[in-house]
Amino acid sequence: MAGKRLALSHGGKMKARKQDGFVRVRKSDLERLTTEVMQLRDLLPRVLNGDLIETLQKAQTAQTMKEQLAQEKDQLRQECQHLQSRLDAVQTECQKEREEKLLLREQLWQSGAELQQQADFCSGLGSAACSLLWSCSASEDTVSRWLADGKLQAFLLVAAQTLESFVRSLDEEAKTQTEDHNSQEHQFVLALAGTITNVAAVSCGRDFLSCSARVLLDTLMRILELMTPGVFPKLKVLMLMALYNVSISVKGLKCISENPRLLSLIWTLLDDGDWEVCLHSLRLLQSVLLEEEVLLLLGSSLLDPDLQARVGRLTSSEQPSLILAAQQTLEDLLALQQGRACKRSSV
Numbered sequence: 166m167a168g169k170r171l172a173l174s175h176g177g178k179m180k181a182r183k184q185d186g187f188v189r190v191r192k193s194d195l196e197r198l199t200t201e202v203m204q205l206r207d208l209l210p211r212v213l214n215g216d217l218i219e220t221l222q223k224a225q226t227a228q229t230m231k232e233q234l235a236q237e238k239d240q241l242r243q244e245c246q247h248l249q250s251r252l253d254a255v256q257t258e259c260q261k262e263r264e265e266k267l268l269l270r271e272q273l274w275q276s277g278a279e280l281q282q283q284a285d286f287c288s289g290l291g292s293a294a295c296s297l298l299w300s301c302s303a304s305e306d307t308v309s310r311w312l313a314d315g316k317l318q319a320f321l322l323v324a325a326q327t328l329e330s331f332v333r334s335l336d337e338e339a340k341t342q343t344e345d346h347n348s349q350e351h352q353f354v355l356a357l358a359g360t361i362t363n364v365a366a367v368s369c370g371r372d373f374l375s376c377s378a379r380v381l382l383d384t385l386m387r388i389l390e391l392m393t394p395g396v397f398p399k400l401k402v403l404m405l406m407a408l409y410n411v412s413i414s415v416k417g418l419k420c421i422s423e424n425p426r427l428l429s430l431i432w433t434l435l436d437d438g439d440w441e442v443c444l445h446s447l448r449l450l451q452s453v454l455l456e457e458e459v460l461l462l463l464g465s466s467l468l469d470p471d472l473q474a475r476v477g478r479l480t481s482s483e484q485p486s487l488i489l490a491a492q493q494t495l496e497d498l499l500a501l502q503q504g505r506a507c508k509r510s511s512v
């Protein structure tokens with residue numbers, strides 16, 4: 166192998182001998198090869214056209230973009246893994262909150278049921294207790310003892326707040342429906358109003374109401390204004406009876422007459438639709454017409470023709486007691502009108 170000759174051909178013939186890893190080449194062949202390489206280097210740009218150079222540049226640009234896209238893809242993959250981890254954590258937390266919400270809803274339902282049971286129990290207890298008070302208050306001695314104990318004013322304040330809260334809690338649908346007379350809540354407020362009425366029926370009780378419970382009297386008139394015509398007539402009758410009992414004394418009549426809503430309240434209740442409400446409204450109006458100082462206080466409002474017309478319409482009722490009260494009230498109004506006319510003519 167070492168003795169063989171190596172022939173190189175490049176535009177001519179060269180002879181070389183390989184000795185110890187070296188190749189021997191003639192100097193003329195080397196110079197010729199060098200010249201040809203230099204010529205190729207000069208001719209290479211002319212051989213390669215512009216499209217090829219542009220293609221190479223695009224290929225280089227594409228390679229660069231490929232590397233960038235690979236980096237971005239790797240970054241997006243990392244971000245995706247991070248978001249997936251967060252999503253898994255949020256889903257776990259959401260599932261935990263959903264379970265807690267279901268548990269709280271169950272507890273809320275149980276609490277609502279227990280609260281309703283407690284409310285029913287309190288309503289039943291309050292209804293029973295106030296019914297006992299209503300019965301006891303029918304005795305004058307009982308009312309006198311209540312006044313002596315000094316606890317009646319606190320009871321009347323709570324009673325007024327309870328009655329107003331009951332009326333204000335009624336929505337429009339409930340106000341237009343017939344009330345349930347057997348409900349514990351209704352019996353409860355009826356018993357409260359009945360107890361107040363019985364207190365006002367006793368002389369010492371009405372004096373106490375006139376002097377120390379004006380807030381209660383104003384509240385009763387405000388409640389009567391809030392109530393829808395034809396609804397809860399028994400409650401209205403009891404409150405009107407309480408006002409009438411107070412009006413029996415001169416001091417009590419002056420007390421309620423100082424309230425500017427008294428006369429407009431009577432006008433409204435005369436058209437209530439329930440004959441008992443109209444009857445007790447007439448009785449309250451009769452009390453007003455019997456006191457000269459109150460007549461001077463109310464002025465010409467009692468001479469309004471509309472008031473006489475409303476009272477006159479009640480004389481056509483089918484209830485004998487209402488007809489009689491309306492006729493008497495109408496006579497009182499006409500007498501008042503004639504008396505005022507005589508005074509003006511004498512002047």
